[in-house]
Amino acid sequence: MKWNQIPLGPLQTNCYILSDDQTCIIFDPGEEPQKLIQYIQTKKLQPLAVLLTHAHFDHIGALDAIREHYQIPAYIHQREAKWLSDPALNGSQRWFPDSPMRLKPAEHVLTSEQELTIGSFHFQLFETPGHSPGSISYYLKEKGMLFSGDVLFLNSIGRTDLPGGNHDELLQSIENKLLPLPDDTIVCPGHGPVTTIGDERVSNPFL
Template sequence: MKWYQLPLGPLQTNCYILSNDAQECIIFDPGEEAAKIIQYIQTKKLNPLAVLLTHAHFDHIGALDEVRDFFEIPAYIHEKEAKWLLDPALNGSQLFMAGELVRLKPAEKILANEQELKIGSFSFKLFETPGHSPGSVSYYLEEKGLIFSGDVLFKESIGRTDLPGGNHDQLMKSIHKQLLTLPEDTIVLSGHGPVTTIIDEMESNPFLNGF
């Protein structure tokens, strides 16, 4: 199984493409520049099965409709942010995008509660990790020691909590309960910036010390 990090748009939001030996793939957070995502998938001759969203802020969903329509695949979002795809005031595009409002179609699949999520041969543990936003989730691929954490935890930083629905204490609880309890060598694939590991953040993340 392989993963590829594709930073997109002015905020360099990380889209990830996870593929298996059968050339099937899962797309995480297609934030912008749909053409780049499609080109990569076609160049690698991959067969996408689904789009998984860690949350519904505009910079993580901007290319969703174009990508899922092109490949005719479903999108997954947590129930607490299902309406955000349709509402520029909720997904933040009304505040930050200077007229480029993000209004998308509803997601085909609504997630609720922590669970084992199976899509084709892919199997994830779904963790609810609110704080950055109320419906933030992380997808843990236990067999490969990977977690797709969205904007919950970054290399030497954490997600912002000053946007609607953000809650700092809740974010810290999510990080400590759901992420820092994972094996120390777990690779953290964050929504922005470089890849990190759980042990690196336990040792060097200044926002986690003393909590």
């Protein structure tokens, strides 16, 4: 199993392509759909689904284009299911008033922490609110990888000054759901370089 980090759009939001020999999962296609399509075609992969860590505009900008091109479903937490079609909630109305984002509903709405299997990919889902109400972290135990969205970063944590953000809730999410993972767990954040749970436990000044 392989993975690739592809920063997209003006905020350089990390999209991740997690792949086996033939298929792949797409995390947070924030912008530049043609860049993603070109990469997937070059690797001769067949996407199976899009997994969203949350529904802020910089993580969903290419979602509809990717879904339509590959005819694949998207997964999102129920607390942000309505955000895809609401520019005020996903933030695009504030930052891009001339081109607000109104996307199609997600095909799969996640209602709780659970095991999720798509093709050969098996994830454990953690509800990690704080940065946003419906933030999800996806844990791939067999590879020791965590796709944390904007919850946990290298030496930082997610901002909580956006609608639905809560600083105390974010710290609780990190402490109760993420820090108990093994030290060598690779953290794949929504922005910036990857890190590990062990490194953040020791050196993150916010924790």
